[in-house]
Amino acid sequence: MVDHSRLAIHQITFGEELPFRECVEVLARNGVTRTAVWRPKLQAVGVEDGARILRDCGMEVTGLAPAGLATSPDPAAWRAAVDDNRRALDEAAAIDADHLVTISGGLEQGSKDLEGARNRMLEALGRLVPEARRTGVRIGIEPLHPMMCAGRAVLCTLRQAIDWCDELDADDAVGLVVDTYSVWWDPNVARDIRRAGARICAFHVNDWLLDTRDLRLDRGMPGDGVIDIRNLRRLVDGAGYTGPCEVEVFSARDWWQRNPGEVVRIVQQRFPKYV
Ligand code: ZN
Numbered sequence: 001m002v003d004h005s006r007l008a009i010h011q012i013t014f015g016e017e018l019p020f021r022e023c024v025e026v027l028a029r030n031g032v033t034r035t036a037v038w039r040p041k042l043q044a045v046g047v048e049d050g051a052r053i054l055r056d057c058g059m060e061v062t063g064l065a066p067a068g069l070a071t072s073p074d075p076a077a078w079r080a081a082v083d084d085n086r087r088a089l090d091e092a093a094a095i096d097a098d099h100l101v102t103i104s105g106g107l108e109q110g111s112k113d114l115e116g117a118r119n120r121m122l123e124a125l126g127r128l129v130p131e132a133r134r135t136g137v138r139i140g141i142e143p144l145h146p147m148m149c150a151g152r153a154v155l156c157t158l159r160q161a162i163d164w165c166d167e168l169d170a171d172d173a174v175g176l177v178v179d180t181y182s183v184w185w186d187p188n189v190a191r192d193i194r195r196a197g198a199r200i201c202a203f204h205v206n207d208w209l210l211d212t213r214d215l216r217l218d219r220g221m222p223g224d225g226v227i228d229i230r231n232l233r234r235l236v237d238g239a240g241y242t243g244p245c246e247v248e249v250f251s252a253r254d255w256w257q258r259n260p261g262e263v264v265r266i267v268q269q270r271f272p273k274y275v
Contacts, residue, residue: 008034010248015256020045028057030264064092065101070124071117092137099140104155132173142177158192175201184227217252222274
């Protein structure tokens with residue numbers, strides 16, 4: 001008997017176009033009971049309807065993504081970003097999400113102030129800690145691969161994310177998201193996952209294609225690339241993580257072009273083999 005008990009599939013694996021309801025229904029039809037919700041899809045359908053669709057399909061929500069992106073040097077824009085994160089926490093609570101997936105944001109056009117960008121995101125997280133406690137939704141901070149540092153995430157190693165957690169000192173409100181795509185290359189990954197320990201609140205899986213064609217939107221399906229996903233899964237398990245393993249494939253040219261039912265079935269074939 002193949003064990004799918006830890007399988008979750010992120011809505012973004014079906015691309016940006018497939019509407020919220022269709023994403024949830026194709027999973028339910030194929031026996032998948034856990035999903036991560038892509039925030040733009042939820043906002044398109046509305047939080048109330050979204051929550052109802054999830055309930056009707058018996059779907060459990062791991063994370064709501066993405067949030068964060070609070071690095072702006074412009075004080076008004078920074079405050080607006082913090083407010084948007086407050087709203088995201090409320091939305092996450094409304095759909096009973098376990099956590100809010102939070103990436104840091106990158107550098108603004110023309111800015112070279114990397115340290116300032118990092119400080120501003122850390123300060124934003126500090127402001128959001130009481131909001132996470134108020135809503136009962138944990139903030140899951142996710143470092144992205146360093147190639148995303150300029151455009152998307154000045155928080156780009158697990159070690160840096162752990163340091164931020166140390167500084168925030170709010171383990172009840174802030175956890176860590178480990179994504180195979182972002183951490184696999186890191187020579188310190190085993191040590192850092194051990195160090196992350198009980199702070200790990202999510203484990204995202206996908207593969208690194210040897211001839212990757214896009215910085216952000218050419219992730220591979222588990223099994224198609226070079227990442228030893230099983231080894232990373234054993235490491236997070238060894239650190240005490242027992243939660244879902246969430247297949248999250250940003251793939252504009254390949255998987256997003258395929259039939260959603262086919263995508264789910266292939267994930268289900270690959271999962272017991274590679275995760
Ligand atoms: Zn991820």
